[in-house]
Amino acid sequence: MTKRNIILSVDNLVIKFQLRGKVLTAIRGASLDLYEGESLAIVGESGSGKSVFTKSFMGLLDKNGWIDSGSIIYGGNDLAKYNRERDWLNIRGKEIAMIFQEPMTSLNPLKSIGKQVKESIQLHQNLKGKAAKEEAIKILRDVGIDNPEKRYNQYPHEFSGGMRQRVVIAIAVGCKPNILICDEPTTALDVTIQAQILDLLKTLKKKYSLTTIYITHDLGVVANVADRVAVMYGGDIIEIGKSEEIFYNPKHPYTWALLSSLPQLGKKGEALYSIKGTPPNLFHDIKGDPFAPRNPKALKIDFIKKPPYFHVSPTHKVKSWLLDPRAPKVKPPKSLKLLRYKIGDDLDEK
Numbered sequence: 001m002t003k004r005n006i007i008l009s010v011d012n013l014v015i016k017f018q019l020r021g022k023v024l025t026a027i028r029g030a031s032l033d034l035y036e037g038e039s040l041a042i043v044g045e046s047g048s049g050k051s052v053f054t055k056s057f058m059g060l061l062d063k064n065g066w067i068d069s070g071s072i073i074y075g076g077n078d079l080a081k082y083n084r085e086r087d088w089l090n091i092r093g094k095e096i097a098m099i100f101q102e103p104m105t106s107l108n109p110l111k112s113i114g115k116q117v118k119e120s121i122q123l124h125q126n127l128k129g130k131a132a133k134e135e136a137i138k139i140l141r142d143v144g145i146d147n148p149e150k151r152y153n154q155y156p157h158e159f160s161g162g163m164r165q166r167v168v169i170a171i172a173v174g175c176k177p178n179i180l181i182c183d184e185p186t187t188a189l190d191v192t193i194q195a196q197i198l199d200l201l202k203t204l205k206k207k208y209s210l211t212t213i214y215i216t217h218d219l220g221v222v223a224n225v226a227d228r229v230a231v232m233y234g235g236d237i238i239e240i241g242k243s244e245e246i247f248y249n250p251k252h253p254y255t256w257a258l259l260s261s262l263p264q265l266g267k268k269g270e271a272l273y274s275i276k277g278t279p280p281n282l283f284h285d286i287k288g289d290p291f292a293p294r295n296p297k298a299l300k301i302d303f304i305k306k307p308p309y310f311h312v313s314p315t316h317k318v319k320s321w322l323l324d325p326r327a328p329k330v331k332p333p334k335s336l337k338l339l340r341y342k343i344g345d346d347l348d349e350k
């Protein structure tokens with residue numbers, strides 16, 4: 001791999017929330033180097049911390065939450081230290097933008113879509129009046145809205161779900177951000193529309209030189225778009241590597257379980273594999289490997305000591321004691337061998 005610049009570097013991040021008089025630790029010492037121009041997918045069960053982790057890059061944590069320790073370095077500044085709204089003005093939207101699952105949460109139902117795209121352009125690019133309108137129309141065309149001159153004056157309710165998501169993408173891209181975070185961008189859409197939106201995001205990534213982060217439950221989406229995959233569990237990244245490394249050579253028992261629950265691996269008429277047990281209680285301290293209580297093959301040490309990262313390759317690392325040279329050889333489930341046949345094409349075509 002050629003040496004690439006790190007655009008954002010997160011180190012040992014801890015994020016907490018105050019809830020009903022108690023403290024919940026949602027992110028537990030997570031670290032991540034994001035490379036310029038890459039497409040990173042963050043996967044993991046509900047509650048593993050994907051949204052909280054990425055929202056912290058934009059100062060979008062809910063009011064009862066805070067960064068307890070760690071750093072988020074971007075453009076030479078530590079975003080973890082930003083604590084006033086005005087600190088974020090030059091970052092949010094302008095440098096780092098985010099699109100969410102439900103487009104209506106980002107759109108104003110009372111304003112024409114053209115006006116909304118134009119406003120974001122005026123705010124973040126040095127364009128005004130007619131020039132801003134022309135740029136808005138150009139971006140609407142770029143995101144695949146037919147006849148943008150006419151549709152400019154229409155309101156969100158006059159658009160389908162897929163078209164609304166295109167408008168949201170236009171608003172985000174219109175700010176010319178460096179990093180675009182897509183939080184379940186296609187989950188609320190029909191399957192055929194999902195594929196179109198993913199294609200659009202891939203095209204825009206190239207055209208606008210974006211670094212993209214996809215948060216998703218859908219490993220099919222991951223195979224389609226991601227250069228690298230980070231697997232989150234219990235508020236930490238427990239495995240990270242290139243897509244091929246995660247799909248074809250996963251090492252953490254949680255990643256095995258997650259991949260085993262892929263619909264692609266289910267046989268016709270058979271119930272899908274689901275991961276037994278419940279995620280860790282984030283109000284408590286976690287001792288050892290957070291997945292140990294759900295791992296039928298957990299080692300003794302998994303319950304005692306948190307595993308460090310073990311390197312499988314220069315691009316692939318895993319927090320699991322199974323990688324310790326002294327550990328017994330535990331093989332991944334046989335069903336995972338099928339992945340090469342089931343999603344190989346998606347990985348190759350990327």
Ligand SMILES: Nc1ncnc2c1ncn2[C@@H]1O[C@H](COP(=O)(O)OP(=O)(O)OP(=O)(O)O)[C@@H](O)[C@H]1O
Nearest residue numbers: 017019026045046047048049050051052053062282
């Ligand atoms: N405002 C809040 N107050 C208290 N707890 C919160 C708050 N926001 C998030 N959390 C908790 O932080 C943990 C991580 O949440 P997060 O939304 O990041 O998970 P996620 O992996 O994105 O899940 P999903 O896929 O369901 O969106 C969860 O236990 C969640 O309940």
